[in-house]
Structure formats: structure tokens, C-alpha cells
Amino acid sequence: MLALLALARTGDVFSFEKTLLNSKLSVNGSTVPYPIFSVFVMPSKTFTVEFAEKSHTGSFQFFDANGEALKLSPNLPANSGTVGKTPITAPKQSGHYVLKTTNNQTGEIATLNVFVMTPLEKVDKAGKLNGYIIGKYPEKPLKNNPIYLPPQGFVEVSPGQTDIRISPNFTLGQFLSKQQQGFPKYVHLRAGLLLKLENILHTLNSEGYTIEGLTIMSGYRTPFYNKAIGNVQYSRHVWGGAADFYIDQSPKDGVMDDLNKDGVVNREDAVWLANFIANMSKQGAFGSRIGGLGVYDANAAHGPFVHVDVRGTLARW
Ligand SMILES: [Ca+2]
Ligand SMILES: [Ca+2]
Numbered sequence: 001m002l003a004l005l006a007l008a009r010t011g012d013v014f015s016f017e018k019t020l021l022n023s024k025l026s027v028n029g030s031t032v033p034y035p036i037f038s039v040f041v042m043p044s045k046t047f048t049v050e051f052a053e054k055s056h057t058g059s060f061q062f063f064d065a066n067g068e069a070l071k072l073s074p075n076l077p078a079n080s081g082t083v084g085k086t087p088i089t090a091p092k093q094s095g096h097y098v099l100k101t102t103n104n105q106t107g108e109i110a111t112l113n114v115f116v117m118t119p120l121e122k123v124d125k126a127g128k129l130n131g132y133i134i135g136k137y138p139e140k141p142l143k144n145n146p147i148y149l150p151p152q153g154f155v156e157v158s159p160g161q162t163d164i165r166i167s168p169n170f171t172l173g174q175f176l177s178k179q180q181q182g183f184p185k186y187v188h189l190r191a192g193l194l195l196k197l198e199n200i201l202h203t204l205n206s207e208g209y210t211i212e213g214l215t216i217m218s219g220y221r222t223p224f225y226n227k228a229i230g231n232v233q234y235s236r237h238v239w240g241g242a243a244d245f246y247i248d249q250s251p252k253d254g255v256m257d258d259l260n261k262d263g264v265v266n267r268e269d270a271v272w273l274a275n276f277i278a279n280m281s282k283q284g285a286f287g288s289r290i291g292g293l294g295v296y297d298a299n300a301a302h303g304p305f306v307h308v309d310v311r312g313t314l315a316r317w
Contacts, residue, residue, distance in 0.1 A: 016205055016212050017168040023106045024052035030195060038113040038166040040189060042152050043094055046087035049101060049112065056105045058083045062091070062114075063098040065161075070097070094118045094153075096161060113166055117153030118186065127224060129154060132186050133179065135224030142234040147311065151239060154186035167194045169201055175219030175243070179228070187220045188240035192289045192310040197243060200308070203280055211247055217305050218244040236292065242309035244296070247273065255303030267297040270304035277308060278316070290314055 025032045027039060028047050041047050051058060061080040062070040070079045075092040083101050091097055097114040118129065120137075127135045134154070141148035155172070162173025166189070176185055197214060204211045221229075221237040236242035246256040258265050260272040274295045281290055292315040294307035 016201070016210075018202065018205060019168065020202075021108055021110060023056055023103050023108060025101065025110055026050045026052045027112065028191070030191065032110075032195070034110075034168050034198060035108070036111045036113075036165055036168050038115060038189075038191060038194065039090075039099070040115050040117060040155060040191060041090040042119065043116050044090060044092045046089050047114075048087050049099070050084040051101075051103060053105075056103055058101055058103040058105075060088065060099055060101045063100065065096045065098065067098070090114060090116050094156060096155075096164065113164060115155040117188075118156050119153045120150055129186050130156070130184055132181055132184060133224045134186065134222045135227060137223055137238070138233055147239065147241070148234055151188045154188050157183065157185045157187055159183050167198050169198060169213050170194060170216070174216040175240075177220050177222045177225045178218060179222065179225040186222075189220060190239070190241045190310060193219075193241050193243060193308075196286055196289045196291075196308060196310055197245075199285060200277055200280065203285065204276065212249050214243075214245040215248045216243050216245050217302065236309035236311050241311060242292070242307060244305050244307045246270070246303060246305040255298070256305060265298075265303060267295065267304050270295045270297070270306050274306045277306065281314070286310075288312060292316070 019035055020033045021035055027037060027049055031052055039047050049060060059080065060083050062076065064070055070076055072079050077089040088099070094116045097116065099112040099114050101110045101112070123129045123134050127133060137150035138148070157172060157176065162171065162176070164172045166172050172187070175189055176187055201211060201214055218237060220240045221235065223238050226235055226238050247259060248255060248257055250257050256265055256269050259269040262268065274293055277293055280286065289310045290313065291309040291311040292307060294317045296305050296307065298304045
């Protein structure tokens with residue numbers, strides 16, 4: 001039944017999944033052209049799912065992570081219904097659920113992973129959540145910008161959940177904070193970051209570059225880990241809105257490929273990738289998901305890479 005979820009994989013890069021919906025969804029107001037995507041929501045809070053084509057009609061149904069249809073319960077106000085009529089209420093219990101939509105006009109089924117987050121209030125005074133070190137978010141948002149308020153909650157991740165595809169070409173495990181700690185781990189992610197990364201990957205492929213996937217070097221960082229590596233306090237990684245990545249498939253050796261084909265792997269390959277992304281940005285590809293774009297040279301610990309984020313204002317370094 002949940003065929004898409006069954007396509008588990010190993011390693012960080014898998015073959016490029018290019019399938020797009022014939023009829024896009026609109027999830028929390030963002031256009032989602034992918035047959036698999038994710039929603040991050042607080043317990044019992046609502047989110048919206050509509051067909052982008054307003055004349056289209058269809059239905060939704062909730063499933064548990066094993067593919068069993070959720071039974072109607074006090075924890076779930078509606079386990080099925082009509083897409084677009086009313087906001088959908090998330091289950092009361094934190095965890096991973098699957099919501100499937102069926103489009104009556106096209107027959108298409110789209111799968112949304114619904115991650116009901118564990119509330120921030122569960123982080124104890126020592127900065128730990130169920131033993132996992134989160135650390136402390138700054139009390140004052142940077143320049144009073146609400147995107148720097150502490151996140152409302154975190155997605156709990158068990159060992160078996162790292163391979164969940166949260167969008168066609170990315171898995172939950174790729175975005176975990178790199179701190180050396182056991183499970184359960186916790187992560188915070190912004191859906192807009194996934195939309196931006198998928199857009200970059202799809203555009204690379206549609207422009208003739210056969211790129212299987214993006215290797216995420218750093219996605220979410222807990223405030224604890226971010227501080228431990230000596231990074232600035234207000235890094236967008238800490239809010240799940242940034243990714244450092246490179247392309248590594250030929251040769252697959254753990255470092256950036258020679259993207260500009262000059263025979264060496266160095267900062268210029270990150271520049272090539274950043275320029276590609278900057279051109280997309282200039283053409284308006286990212287909408288409200290514009291943000292930072294940084295180029296990093298290799299050092300003793302890593303090869304060259306780029307940083308992107310979805311802070312909502314342009315920044316380039
Ligand atoms: Ca490589
Ligand atoms: Ca090169």
C-alpha cells in the first residue's frame with residue numbers, strides 16, 4: 001500500500017526521483033509539486049492541504065507509520081475527509097503519521113509525512129529532551145525577527161525512521177544534528193528548506209546536469225552542537241532552515257565533484273554550484289524562500305561546499 005515509503009535506501013545519495021504531480025498540492029499555502037512531501041506540525045494543531053488547481057476535488061486519509069488506516073479516536077478529530085474544505089487537524093500524540101490525498105480529477109495519490117512534533121516545553125532545565133542534548137535557544141530573536149524565536153517543537157527520530165523520505169530526494173536522517181549521541185534524536189526542519197533543495201536538484205537535472213542527489217553535510221544543528229563547533233549563535237541551521245551540501249557522485253569519494261570540469265576539486269566547484277543557485281534566485285525560482293548563499297573552501301575536515309538557507313532575505317558570502 002505505502003509503496004513510496006517502502007523505497008528505503010542506504011547511503012546519502014540515491015538515484016534522482018524526478019516524478020512530479022500532474023496537479024500540484026498547496027500545503028500550508030506553499031505549492032508542492034512532489035508526490036511525497038512532509039508537514040511539521042504541533043499536536044492537535046491544524047494545517048492546510050488543497051489542490052493547487054482550485055477546480056480539483058478529492059479526499060484525504062490518515063495512516064499510521066505502518067500503513068494501517070488510523071481509526072477515528074479522541075486523539076484525531078478526523079481521520080479522513082475532503083481535501084481543501086477545512087484545515088486538517090493533526091493527531092494529539094506526537095509521532096510520525098502518513099496522510100494520503102487522492103485527486104478525483106487526475107487519480108493521483110500524494111503522500112504527506114505528518115510529523116507531530118514534541119513540544120519545546122519538554123526540554124528540561126539542563127537543555128535535554130528525553131536525554132538528547134538540545135541546548136538553549138536565544139531568548140531574544142535577532143533584530144526582533146520572529147523567524148529567530150525558539151521553535152515550537154521537535155521531530156522525534158528513532159533508528160528506523162532515518163530513511164523516511166521527507167521529500168522525493170531527501171531523507172529525515174540526512175538532516176540530523178551531527179552530535180555524537182544515541183537515539184531517540186530530535187530534529188527541527190522547515191518545509192521551505194526542502195522545497196528549495198528539491199527545486200535546486202530538479203533544476204540541475206532539467207538543465208542537463210545528471211545529478212543524483214545532494215549530499216547534506218549539515219542540516220539541523222541543535223544550539224548545543226552549533227555552539228560546540230564555534231558557530232555564530234543565530235545560524236539558520238539552528239532553526240532548521242539551512243543546509244550545507246555538495247555534489248558527490250563521480251567519483252563518490254566523500255568530497256565535492258569537479259563540477260566546473262577544470263581537473264581539480266577546489267573552491268571554484270562550490271562557486272560553480274553557488275552561481276547556478278544564484279541564477280535560479282535571480283529568476284525568481286525561490287519566491288519567499290530566498291535566503292543566504294555561501295561558498296566554503298576545503299579545509300582539513302571537509303571539502304568545498306555551499307550553504308543555502310530560507311531566511312527570507314538575500315545574503316551572499
Ligand atoms: Ca566526489
Ligand atoms: Ca573544479
